[in-house]
Amino acid sequence: MFRSPATSRLARRAGALALTAATGVAPAHEDWQGARADAHAPIGVMGDHVHKAGEWMVGYRYMPMHQEGLRDGTDAVSKEATYGSAAAGGYGYHNAPRDMDMAMHMVEVMYAPTDRWTLMAMVPYLTMDMSAELHSHGDHAPVPYDMASDGVGDVSLSALYRLTPVTSAHQAIASLGLSVPTGSITEKDDMPHGEHGAPMAMRLEYPMQLGSGTYDLKPGLTYVGQGERWSWGGQGIATLRTGENDEGYTLGHRADLTGWLAYGWTPAVSTSLRLAVAAWGNIDGRDARISPTMSPAADPRAQGGERVDVGVGANFYVPEGPLRGHRLGLEVLLPVAQRLDGPQLETDWAAVLGWQYAF
Numbered sequence: 001m002f003r004s005p006a007t008s009r010l011a012r013r014a015g016a017l018a019l020t021a022a023t024g025v026a027p028a029h030e031d032w033q034g035a036r037a038d039a040h041a042p043i044g045v046m047g048d049h050v051h052k053a054g055e056w057m058v059g060y061r062y063m064p065m066h067q068e069g070l071r072d073g074t075d076a077v078s079k080e081a082t083y084g085s086a087a088a089g090g091y092g093y094h095n096a097p098r099d100m101d102m103a104m105h106m107v108e109v110m111y112a113p114t115d116r117w118t119l120m121a122m123v124p125y126l127t128m129d130m131s132a133e134l135h136s137h138g139d140h141a142p143v144p145y146d147m148a149s150d151g152v153g154d155v156s157l158s159a160l161y162r163l164t165p166v167t168s169a170h171q172a173i174a175s176l177g178l179s180v181p182t183g184s185i186t187e188k189d190d191m192p193h194g195e196h197g198a199p200m201a202m203r204l205e206y207p208m209q210l211g212s213g214t215y216d217l218k219p220g221l222t223y224v225g226q227g228e229r230w231s232w233g234g235q236g237i238a239t240l241r242t243g244e245n246d247e248g249y250t251l252g253h254r255a256d257l258t259g260w261l262a263y264g265w266t267p268a269v270s271t272s273l274r275l276a277v278a279a280w281g282n283i284d285g286r287d288a289r290i291s292p293t294m295s296p297a298a299d300p301r302a303q304g305g306e307r308v309d310v311g312v313g314a315n316f317y318v319p320e321g322p323l324r325g326h327r328l329g330l331e332v333l334l335p336v337a338q339r340l341d342g343p344q345l346e347t348d349w350a351a352v353l354g355w356q357y358a359f
């Protein structure tokens with residue numbers, strides 16, 4: 001679309017004015033300042049920024065997460081009720097998950113061929129551990145056991161397009177990501193389902209698999225704004241699964257919506273507060289090798305949910321010296337509300353620690 005400089009300047013003014021009215025924060029300058037800790041969003045936000053023509057960025061993120069205890073809707077559910085018989089008011093599964101630890105290591109590379117376009121690739125490596133309990137038989141006590149899986153997850157390739165002038169203190173970015181099914185969906189581990197509870201290698205439940213098995217599209221829209229000390233932003237991303245994977249199912253679609261506010265104490269240090277809302281659906285179809293009565297984690301109808309997290313974060317940026325341009329970010333995410341199709345493991349906390357360097 002053609003716009004005369006005067007019109008776009010006017011549009012920018014109008015945008016800044018509307019924002020000032022909405023937030024009460026007056027931008028003290030018009031130009032985007034990239035050499036600030038808060039020029040990047042809190043580290044838990046992906047694809048929040050673009051680069052200038054010819055610029056590269058490399059980064060690494062470590063994202064641990066802990067889930068413990070079961071929930072159906074917003075109510076806590078005990079392990080006993082999960083594997084209790086339907087006649088006794090239970091859910092009638094054979095096993096109940098107890099807790100799960102997941103950690104994602106993610107390497108990212110960004111490159112901007114032009115001021116408008118930035119390309120981004122992210123390669124995740126996952127480690128997952130779940131402990132569960134097999135229901136008691138007669139007077140035998142329940143049998144606790146552990147499962148683990150690790151490996152490369154789904155690689156994602158994205159194109160980000162800057163909708164606003166490079167210099168504007170208000171940046172809007174449209175993005176489209178493609179998640180490629182490089183993560184395994186046929187991971188196995190021993191479970192006590194052999195004769196007399198002997199270990200037997202079986203296909204792991206859905207949350208323990210490393211990928212979706214489908215090509216997923218991730219359209220997104222991001223807005224970030226800068227004032228003199230404050231900065232703020234918002235992002236919406238959808239994850240749309242296409243087709244059915246080789247094992248006969250499709251993970252639920254997902255929507256992520258987040259908004260944040262950051263304060264720069266110095267150009268090198270900023271702190272942030274963020275709200276993140278996520279909603280994801282149940283599984284369509286099922287893997288014939290995963291029995292849905294085995295555990296709620298194996299049940300395609302006990303996978304969906306919604307969660308609201310509050311994120312507290314800090315960004316660090318090195319403005320000068322030999323380490324100039326290096327960034328560090330830390331963010332801790334705590335759920336304040338979650339509603340799960342269950343019984344399903346609830347999230348207790350998640351964290352993101354990341355390093356980024358642009359050159």
Ligand SMILES: [Cu+2]
Nearest residue numbers: 049051057110
């Ligand atoms: Cu970057």
